[in-house]
Every structure is written in structure tokens, then in C-alpha cells.
Amino acid sequence: MTLKSPVRPGRRSRERCFAALTDGWVELEPIGEVTGFTVVRYAEPYQAQTSPYVLALIRLDGADTPIAHFLKCGQVEQARIGMRVRAVFSDKVKNNIVQIACFEPTME
Numbered sequence: 001m002t003l004k005s006p007v008r009p010g011r012r013s014r015e016r017c018f019a020a021l022t023d024g025w026v027e028l029e030p031i032g033e034v035t036g037f038t039v040v041r042y043a044e045p046y047q048a049q050t051s052p053y054v055l056a057l058i059r060l061d062g063a064d065t066p067i068a069h070f071l072k073c074g075q076v077e078q079a080r081i082g083m084r085v086r087a088v089f090s091d092k093v094k095n096n097i098v099q100i101a102c103f104e105p106t107m108e
Contacts, residue, residue: 056085085104
């Protein structure tokens with residue numbers, strides 16, 4: 001079976017058929033679009049962000065599935081579906097999803 005749709009974040013196998021995803025990695029640009037979001041207005045002791053903050057679903061260009069991540073857009077009221085965003089990477093190498101510190105709006 002040929003599988004052509006990108007999976008992000010990367011994983012070892014497809015969730016429905018368990019086909020291996022070890023070959024054919026595709027590099028995606030760190031730019032995408034907000035497909036959904038929520039504003040978190042309460043504090044959680046384990047959360048790295050201070051409230052209020054935006055948790056967004058972001059589909060990177062070329063991918064067909066979104067990832068959930070923090071969106072820094074100034075005021076939380078500025079967040080909107082369809083907003084073009086760019087990944088902001090952490091200065092420290094972490095080898096996991098928090099290597100992306102957050103996403104921020106682009107000037108597009």
C-alpha cells in the first residue's frame with residue numbers, strides 16, 4: 001500500500017493500519033494555518049504558560065493533520081481561524097514537541 005499524506009508530528013506507524021512510517025520522511029516548512037483554537041483563562045500548576053493564553057490547532061503547509069500548540073499573538077482576542085503562523089523554536093535542543101516554543105502570526 002502506498003501512503004502519501006504527511007503525518008505531523010512524525011511517528012513510527014499509521015494509527016489505523018499500523019503501516020510503518022520509517023521511509024519517505026518529508027520536511028515541512030515551519031509555517032501553517034490556525035484551524036481551531038481555545039483561550040485558556042485559568043491557571044494550571046503543570047502548564048508552562050500563564051493564563052490567559054491561546055492553545056491552537058495548527059496545520060503546517062503540506063500536512064493534512066494539525067498539531068496542538070501555543071499561539072502567541074499579542075492579545076488573546078486577536079487569535080482567529082485562518083491566521084497564518086510561523087513556528088518559533090526554542091534555543092535549547094529538546095528533541096520533542098517543545099523544541100517549538102510557540103507559534104506566532106506571520107506578516108502574510
